[in-house]
Amino acid sequence: VAYLWVLPADQLMLTETPAADVSKVLFGARGGQFVSIGILISVFGGLNGYVFTAARSTFTLAQSDRIPFSNVLKKVNKNGVPSNATWFVFIVSSLYCLTGKYDLLTDLSTFMVWNFYILTFFGVIKLRKSHPDAERPYKVPFYPVIPIIAIAGGAAVVISTIITQFTYALAGIGIMLLGLPVYAYYEKKEKKEKLNS
Structure with missing residues (x-):
């Protein structure tokens, strides 16, 4: 609704960066850049959380021997981090991204x-x-x-x-x-x- 107060729907549907475009209208070019940086930080933070959450879920399933390759995925490194499960999630996510x-x-x-x-x-x-x-x-x-x-x-x-x-x-x-x-x-x-x- 906030976006629609600033830009009409026909303009919003043509853009892939609605938040940045609305910010440019409201705060100028610098405002648009500032919001884009904020969005990138948010995306990387969310991605970080998802990767570690998915790795922990994979690790927990592997500990209960409920998934293939459990013996590999339930191993932890010297710091107690399930690095194999983390790498597994990273590789699967990367394959999805290649689409x-x-x-x-x-x-x-x-x-x-x-x-x-x-x-x-x-x-x-x-x-x-x-x-x-x-x-x-x-x-x-x-x-x-x-x-x-x-x-x-x-x-x-x-x-x-x-x-x-x-x-x-x-x-x-x-x-x-x-x-x-x-x-x-x-x-x-x-x-x-x-x-x-």
Whole structure:
């Protein structure tokens, strides 16, 4: 809405850098450069967080022997950092980037992140019911209102994406579902090993 107050929709749809263009109108050329630098810092910060979060998730799955190459991915270096898992995430991310379809990648990742956010908020509600006496260093304020609002907002984003970008949504769901048979295989393998021992 703020962008539309500054630039009309027909101009905004033609630009790949709406924030910088709006800033140029409001604050001049220097303002546009300043906002572009801020966006780059934000992007690199977000990327840094995603790489380390994904590496930790990969490392945790590897520790439970739930993914291929677990014996390699669960190793840590002398500082206790899961460097193999970090390199793995870096390589897979780089391969995705080689497609050159950055809009596709951001659309897919945003769609999938919102799916997991919804599951997380359902998890908060489920844990409150199944383990009411568990120690909680942090409690969600105004529970259950906040998780319900978050689930509704996330569902709106997910449903909107399915309606407006069905192919991307389907591809994202497909990629996510590819993990289920892999996880099921390793789960079954672990149960067999427990029975044999």
